[in-house]
Amino acid sequence: MRRRPGAWTSTLSAALCLALGAAALGAGGCSVKDGSGGASGSGSKEITFLVFETPNLTPQVWDANIRRVTSKHPDIKVKKLVAPTQDRTAYAKQLLTSGQFPDVMVAVSPAGFAESGNLYAWQPGELKDFTNPGNGAVGGKIYQLPANTQTIPVVYYNKSLFTKAGVTAPPRTYAEFLDACAKLKGKGITPLVVGGGHDALGPTWAGILGTEVYAKNPRWMHDRRADKVKFTDPAFVSGARKLADLAAKGYIDKRDLSRDYAATQQAFMDGKGAMYAMGNWFAAAADNPETKPTFEIGQFFWPSDDGKLVVPAFTGGGLLVSAKAKNLDAAKKFALGFQLDKTNLDTSTANDGLFPAIKGYTPPANAGPVFKTGYDLYQQGVRANAVVPAFGFEAGDDGMPAGVVEKWDSAAQDLVTGRRTPEQVARFLDGEWAKGS
Numbered sequence: 001m002r003r004r005p006g007a008w009t010s011t012l013s014a015a016l017c018l019a020l021g022a023a024a025l026g027a028g029g030c031s032v033k034d035g036s037g038g039a040s041g042s043g044s045k046e047i048t049f050l051v052f053e054t055p056n057l058t059p060q061v062w063d064a065n066i067r068r069v070t071s072k073h074p075d076i077k078v079k080k081l082v083a084p085t086q087d088r089t090a091y092a093k094q095l096l097t098s099g100q101f102p103d104v105m106v107a108v109s110p111a112g113f114a115e116s117g118n119l120y121a122w123q124p125g126e127l128k129d130f131t132n133p134g135n136g137a138v139g140g141k142i143y144q145l146p147a148n149t150q151t152i153p154v155v156y157y158n159k160s161l162f163t164k165a166g167v168t169a170p171p172r173t174y175a176e177f178l179d180a181c182a183k184l185k186g187k188g189i190t191p192l193v194v195g196g197g198h199d200a201l202g203p204t205w206a207g208i209l210g211t212e213v214y215a216k217n218p219r220w221m222h223d224r225r226a227d228k229v230k231f232t233d234p235a236f237v238s239g240a241r242k243l244a245d246l247a248a249k250g251y252i253d254k255r256d257l258s259r260d261y262a263a264t265q266q267a268f269m270d271g272k273g274a275m276y277a278m279g280n281w282f283a284a285a286a287d288n289p290e291t292k293p294t295f296e297i298g299q300f301f302w303p304s305d306d307g308k309l310v311v312p313a314f315t316g317g318g319l320l321v322s323a324k325a326k327n328l329d330a331a332k333k334f335a336l337g338f339q340l341d342k343t344n345l346d347t348s349t350a351n352d353g354l355f356p357a358i359k360g361y362t363p364p365a366n367a368g369p370v371f372k373t374g375y376d377l378y379q380q381g382v383r384a385n386a387v388v389p390a391f392g393f394e395a396g397d398d399g400m401p402a403g404v405v406e407k408w409d410s411a412a413q414d415l416v417t418g419r420r421t422p423e424q425v426a427r428f429l430d431g432e433w434a435k436g437s
Contacts, residue, residue, distance in 0.1 A: 048081055049078050049102060049104045050082075052082065056281065069337040073330075076330045092108045092113070101118060104335050109402075111396065111399065112403075115139070122141075122145065132357050134146075145336075146317075148317050148356055150279050150280055150315075151280045151311060151377075151390070152202075154279070155170075156276045157298045157300070165183040165274070184274045190253055192246065192251055192274075193264060194253075194259075195257065198405070200261045202408075207312065209239040209392070210302060211302055212238050212242065213391060221400070236426055265282065269285070269291065277302065279393075280378070283353035287369065288368075299373050299377060311378060311386045313390055314394050346363075349371060350368070355375060363375060403436045407429060
C-alpha cells in the first residue's frame with residue numbers, strides 16, 4: 001500500500017507503500033551491513049532484510065531506519081536486499097526458489113508462503129502492541145505484522161484544474177463525480193491520472209469496488225472464499241462496468257497504462273491530470289518540500305451512488321519473518337523493534353504517509369498538511385463506521401488466493417483497453433479463482 005494505496009504502502013507500501021502501499025507498505029528501516037558473508041564480529045548474528053525503493057522510500061530512508069534498530073541491538077547485523085521492481089512478492093518467490101529466501105521482508109503478501117510453512121506465525125503475546133492484531137490472518141494465524149493502516153484510495157485532486165473547469169467542490173455522489181469528469185474533459189483536462197499495474201491502476205478500481213461491492217457486503221471476500229458469491233454476481237459486474245465506462249468516456253486515457261507507478265505519480269504532480277486515486281502513502285511526496293507540486297491538493301473518498309461515505313482501508317503491510325531463518329530469534333527481535341520504534345513510525349508518516357496501527361501512537365505535530373488532511377478524513381470514516389476493506393489490497397484470509405491478485409490487475413487493464421467486457425472479466429476472474437483456491 002503501498003502499499004500500497006490507508007493506505008495504505010506502499011505500497012500499502014507501499015504502499016502500503018504499497019504503500020502502501022503503495023502499496024500496499026511498511027514503516028521502513030534497518031542498518032546496513034555491506035558484503036555477502038555470514039555473521040561478522042564476535043557473537044554477532046546476521047539476517048537478510050528484503051526492502052523495496054520508491055520515490056518516497058529512498059535508500060537513505062531505509063538505511064537510517066535500519067540503524068535505529070541495530071543501534072539498540074548491536075549483536076544483530078543486517079544485509080539489505082532490494083527488490084528490483086515494485087513486485088516484491090514475485091521477487092521473494094524467486095529468492096525462495098533459489099534457496100535465498102530473506103530472513104525478514106516488508107510489504108510482501110503472505111499468501112502461498114504461509115501455507116507452505118515458510119513464514120513464522122506470530123504469537124498473541126508478540127502482537128500486544130498492535131491495534132488490529134488479527135488483521136491479515138492466514139488460516140487464523142498472523143504471519144505479517146499488522147503495523148500500518150492505509151486508505152486505498154483517497155482521490156487527490158488539483159484544485160487549480162478544478163477551478164479552471166468550473167468544478168466548485170469535491171463530488172459527493174457518483175453522478176457529481178461524472179459531471180466533474182465531463183467538465184474537466186470539456187476543458188481539455190484529463191480527469192483521472194492512472195498508470196498500469198497494481199499500484200498505478202489498482203487504487204482506482206479499489207475505489208469503485210469499495211462502493212459497489214464492500215459497502216453492500218464488507219465480508220464479500222470471505223463469502224467468495226466460501227463460494228457464496230461470485231465475480232459474475234451483479235455487484236462486481238457493476239463495478240467492472242464503471243471502470244470500463246470511465247475509459248470509454250475518455251475520463252481515463254488507455255494510453256497512460258504504459259506508465260509505471262513513479263511516472264504516474266509524477267504525471268499528477270506535473271499537472272497532467274486533475275484527479276489521482278492513490279493510497280494515502282502519496283501524502284509523503286505531496287508534503288515533501290523537494291517534490292510537492294506548485295498547486296494546492298484537495299482530497300475526497302471515491303463517491304458512492306447515494307453519497308454515503310465509504311472509506312476503503314486495510315491494516316497490515318508490515319514485516320514478515322522466515323520460519324527457517326538461521327538466526328530466527330534475531331530476525332523476530334529485529335522485526336518487532338523495527339515496527340515499534342517511535343522514530344521509525346514517525347518517519348513512516350513522513351516518508352510513506354502511513355497511519356501506524358500501534359496502540360497509543362499519535363502522528364508527529366509537524367506532519368505535513370496533506371498527511372493531516374488524509375488522517376483526519378480517515379478518522380471521520382472511523383467515527384462514521386464507514387471503513388470497508390480495500391479491494392485487491394487485502395492480505396491472508398481477508399484477500400484473494402495466491403496468484404489471483406495479478407489476474408485482477410490484468411483484468412483492470414482489459415477493462416480500460418476494451419479487450420474484455422465487464423461480463424467477460426467477471427467470468428475470467430471466477431475461472432482464475434477456481435485455479436488458485
